[in-house]
Amino acid sequence: MELQGHVEALYLGDAKGLEKTPCETLAFTLEGITGDKHAGFTKKADARNPEYKRGTMMRNDRQWSAVVPDELAEAARLMGIDCIDPAWVGANLTFTDIPNFTLLPKGTKLVFPSGAVLVVEAENMPCVLPGRVIASKYPDLKLSPNRFPKAALHKRGLVGVVERAGLVHVGDVVTVQVYEAAIYSFAG
Amino acid sequence: MELQGHVEALYLGDAKGLEKTPCETLAFTLEGITGDKHAGFTKKADARNPEYKRGTMMRNDRQWSAVVPDELAEAARLMGIDCIDPAWVGANLTFTDIPNFTLLPKGTKLVFPSGAVLVVEAENMPCVLPGRVIASKYPDLKLSPNRFPKAALHKRGLVGVVERAGLVHVGDVVTVQVYEAAIYSFAG
Numbered sequence: 159m160e161l162q163g164h165v166e167a168l169y170l171g172d173a174k175g176l177e178k179t180p181c182e183t184l185a186f187t188l189e190g191i192t193g194d195k196h197a198g199f200t201k202k203a204d205a206r207n208p209e210y211k212r213g214t215m216m217r218n219d220r221q222w223s224a225v226v227p228d229e230l231a232e233a234a235r236l237m238g239i240d241c242i243d244p245a246w247v248g249a250n251l252t253f254t255d256i257p258n259f260t261l262l263p264k265g266t267k268l269v270f271p272s273g274a275v276l277v278v279e280a281e282n283m284p285c286v287l288p289g290r291v292i293a294s295k296y297p298d299l300k301l302s303p304n305r306f307p308k309a310a311l312h313k314r315g316l317v318g319v320v321e322r323a324g325l326v327h328v329g330d331v332v333t334v335q336v337y338e339a340a341i342y343s344f345a346g
Numbered sequence: 347m348e349l350q351g352h353v354e355a356l357y358l359g360d361a362k363g364l365e366k367t368p369c370e371t372l373a374f375t376l377e378g379i380t381g382d383k384h385a386g387f388t389k390k391a392d393a394r395n396p397e398y399k400r401g402t403m404m405r406n407d408r409q410w411s412a413v414v415p416d417e418l419a420e421a422a423r424l425m426g427i428d429c430i431d432p433a434w435v436g437a438n439l440t441f442t443d444i445p446n447f448t449l450l451p452k453g454t455k456l457v458f459p460s461g462a463v464l465v466v467e468a469e470n471m472p473c474v475l476p477g478r479v480i481a482s483k484y485p486d487l488k489l490s491p492n493r494f495p496k497a498a499l500h501k502r503g504l505v506g507v508v509e510r511a512g513l514v515h516v517g518d519v520v521t522v523q524v525y526e527a528a529i530y531s532f533a534g
Binding site: 323 | 376377387388398402403405407451452453465507511527
């Protein structure tokens with residue numbers, strides 16, 4: 159199955175912390191996004207990899223992250239706030255016009271006009287760190303940082319790797335090739 | 347779901363052509379198998395990647411390949427021959443005691459005692475190249491090289507990448523963590 163969506167905004171992770179810098183273009187190489195702190199073929203195991211000792215070198219399956227505003231708006235509604243800006247939660251890309259974005263299966267490909275191809279590795283599990291950033295944006299509400307992980311479950315977007323290099327621009331059409339496991343025939 | 351199997355044999359792709367060299371140990375790094383021609387974070391697009399111009403640099407999702415003898419024996423039976431040696435079809439690993447090996451889903455992890463972890467990327471689609479090697483082993487039968495792609499469909503094993511480095515030895519227990527997509531709760 160193929161869907162088409164659009165690139166609404168792009169963000170570069172060029173600074174410490176979770177918040178990212180808006181930009182008009184991202185350059186994807188096979189290592190990830192040029193200039194982004196999550197780029198690399200490898201990474202150190204962290205709290206998301208409890209099966210490995212922290213710091214163990216492992217394959218980097220989180221070269222990029224992406225969200226859609228309608229899912230973040232629903233998480234914001236559940237938290238009782240006006241909005242969650244994608245830049246607050248560390249996304250590199252925001253898309254529009256892709257229904258149930260966070261439910262896209264592992265192996266789904268995102269194809270861009272330049273030839274760049276991103277592959278979905280996993281749902282991005284929401285954690286307390288963006289919850290702290292969001293709480294800091296609404297100081298009067300005294301939000302618990304734990305509100306975000308609950309409200310954003312299955313609404314926090316996807317992470318993945320780069321299959322083919324290329325540029326991605328704000329306004330680009332993105333073609334979503336939904337991964338389907340092979341259908342097996344046992345007829346011989 | 348977790349299964350346990352065993353490493354029956356190992357092969358290093360250290361020469362031209364499809365056939366590989368049996369060995370007692372393989373060293374897996376995050377780039378693939380040390381000394382194997384398929385190692386690397388990247389590869390050139392080939393006949394298996396018709397969506398890209400041949401030679402385009404892309405992510406290497408085929409750092410290793412693995413088969414099980416019972417599936418190859420069934421392919422051999424369908425071809426009317428005695429056996430297909432895993433070394434003839436370019437496998438790096440052969441396992442025993444893993445039922446329906448080629449049907450394991452993308453994302454399944456193979457965990458070894460050293461700590462090495464391999465991740466399944468895809469079923470290895472059988473092509474005519476090993477068909478030629480197999481035909482050459484039975485010269486009297488004058489087999490068509492096209493017999494193998496048909497007989498070995500869904501019996502030709504898996505390919506994938508390395509998530510964590512380590513050694514793999516003949517005789518090792520392998521723990522198979524079968525990938526299951528997240529089960530989504532919409533209860534909020």
